[in-house]
Amino acid sequence: MTLPLITTKSEEIFAAAQKLMPGGVNSPVRAFKSVGGQPIVFDRVKGAYVWDVDGNQYIDYVGSWGPAICGHTHPDVINALKDALDKGTSFGAPCVLENVLAEMVIDAVPSIEMVRFVNSGTEACLSVLRLMRAFTGRDKLIKFEGCYHGHGDMFLVKAGSGVATLGLPDSPGVPKSVTSSTLTAPYNDLEAVKQLFAENPGEIAGVILEPIVGNAGFIPPDAGFLEGLRVLTKENGALLVFDEVMTGFRIAYGGVQEKFGVTPDLTTLGKVIGGGLPVGAYGGRRDIMSMVAPAGPMYQAGTLSGNPLAMTAGIKTLELLQKPGTYEYLDKITKKLSEGLLKIAKETGHAACGGQISGMFGLFFTQGPVHNYEDAKKSDLAKFSRFHRGMLERGIYLAPSQFEAGFTSLAHTDEDIEKTLAAAREVMSSL
Numbered sequence: 001m002t003l004p005l006i007t008t009k010s011e012e013i014f015a016a017a018q019k020l021m022p023g024g025v026n027s028p029v030r031a032f033k034s035v036g037g038q039p040i041v042f043d044r045v046k047g048a049y050v051w052d053v054d055g056n057q058y059i060d061y062v063g064s065w066g067p068a069i070c071g072h073t074h075p076d077v078i079n080a081l082k083d084a085l086d087k088g089t090s091f092g093a094p095c096v097l098e099n100v101l102a103e104m105v106i107d108a109v110p111s112i113e114m115v116r117f118v119n120s121g122t123e124a125c126l127s128v129l130r131l132m133r134a135f136t137g138r139d140k141l142i143k144f145e146g147c148y149h150g151h152g153d154m155f156l157v158k159a160g161s162g163v164a165t166l167g168l169p170d171s172p173g174v175p176k177s178v179t180s181s182t183l184t185a186p187y188n189d190l191e192a193v194k195q196l197f198a199e200n201p202g203e204i205a206g207v208i209l210e211p212i213v214g215n216a217g218f219i220p221p222d223a224g225f226l227e228g229l230r231v232l233t234k235e236n237g238a239l240l241v242f243d244e245v246m247t248g249f250r251i252a253y254g255g256v257q258e259k260f261g262v263t264p265d266l267t268t269l270g271k272v273i274g275g276g277l278p279v280g281a282y283g284g285r286r287d288i289m290s291m292v293a294p295a296g297p298m299y300q301a302g303t304l305s306g307n308p309l310a311m312t313a314g315i316k317t318l319e320l321l322q323k324p325g326t327y328e329y330l331d332k333i334t335k336k337l338s339e340g341l342l343k344i345a346k347e348t349g350h351a352a353c354g355g356q357i358s359g360m361f362g363l364f365f366t367q368g369p370v371h372n373y374e375d376a377k378k379s380d381l382a383k384f385s386r387f388h389r390g391m392l393e394r395g396i397y398l399a400p401s402q403f404e405a406g407f408t409s410l411a412h413t414d415e416d417i418e419k420t421l422a423a424a425r426e427v428m429s430s431l
Ligand SMILES: Cc1ncc(COP(=O)(O)O)c(C=O)c1O
Pocket: 065, 120, 121, 122, 123, 125, 148, 149, 150, 151, 210, 214, 215, 243, 244, 245, 246, 270, 271, 280
C-alpha cells in the first residue's frame, strides 16, 4: 500500500451512514470510536484479505470477528451455499441439514450431548441463562469482569470490549432488578468465586465465562482456573457454562474444553459454526437440554433458527476444519505473528505483552502480565490507537480496540505475516 491512504469514498459513505443508522453502524465497535479516525467501508473480502470501497487492500486480522477461520469466501462454502440457495433460504420446518450440523457439533464438543441452534451468540447466551435458571431453580449468576456474553440485559455488567470501548459501565435501559442477580468476579480469581458462593448459599444457578477471554483483549486462563471452577460449581450444585462463541472450533476443533480437558455442563457457540452466516447454538448434558421446549418446559424458539443456508455454511466450514494439520497451521502462523510483534515492540522500546493459542492472539501495550480486565486496562490506549492507524495505513486491518482479540485464518500465509511484521516495525519505530 502506498502512503497516504486514500479513503475518500469510505468517508463519504460513512458520513451518509451516520444520518441513517446510530453511529453509522449496526454494531458499535465497527465505528472505530476507541481508536479514533474514520472506519473504512468494506467492498469485498477474499481469503485473508479485504478491499475497501476506495480499492485499498488489507490483510485482515478480524475475520468478521471470528467466523472466517477458513479464509473469507472459501470456494467450498460458497459453492455449497449456491446449491442450497436454489432449494430455498428458509424452511421454518425440520431439515436434514440441521441433523448433519448437530451431529458434527455433538461429535466435536466434549460437553455437548444435545444442541439447539439459534441465530446469534447473544441469543445462545440469553437462552443458556434461562436454561441454567430453569434447571437449577436458582436465579443468580456469576460472570467475570471483561467477559462478554452478548448484549442481553443480565450480561451487561462489566462486559468487556464493546461496552468498555464506549466507556459505559453498564447500559442505560438495563433495569437494576435484572442485573442485581448478576454477580461478578475478576477473571482468573478462584478465591473471589469461592467467596461469592459462600455469600449466596443455594442461590447461584451457575458460572458462565469465556474459557479464553477475547473480549478484554486476549487473556488465557491461569493453570488450574478452569479446573477450579469445575470443582467449585460441582460442590455448590451450580452449573458451569463455557461461552465458546468465540473460541469454539477456533482454539481446537472441540474448543477450549477439548484443549484444556475441562468439561462444562453447558456450552454456547456461534461465529465459526455459521461459516459467516448468522448462527448461534447452545448445548450440553442431555438431562439439562431435555428441559428445552418442546421436549421440556423451558421456552425458546426462533423463526429462522436452523435455516438451510446457515446450516450449509456451518457444515462446509467444519468439514474444512477437519482436514489434518488445520490447527497446527493456525498455531504456527499465529505464533510467528505474535512472537514477531512482541520482539518488535521490545526492540523499538515499547512495553508490551501478549500471546496466542491456535488462531487467536492479542497484544497489549503494557508490561503485563495481564491476568484479568483490570490488568488489561493498564494498557496505553493512546499508543494502541496510533498503532492501529499506522497499521491500517500500511494495509493491515486490526480490530479497532485494544480490548479485542485478533484472529488468523487458514488463508493467511507466511508472506502475509512477514508483511504484517514489516509494517509493525515501521509503525512501532515511529510511535
Ligand atoms: C464470547 C462471546 N459471546 C457472545 C457473543 C455475542 O455473539 P453475537 O455477536 O453473535 O450476538 C460474542 C460476540 O462477539 C462473544 O465474543
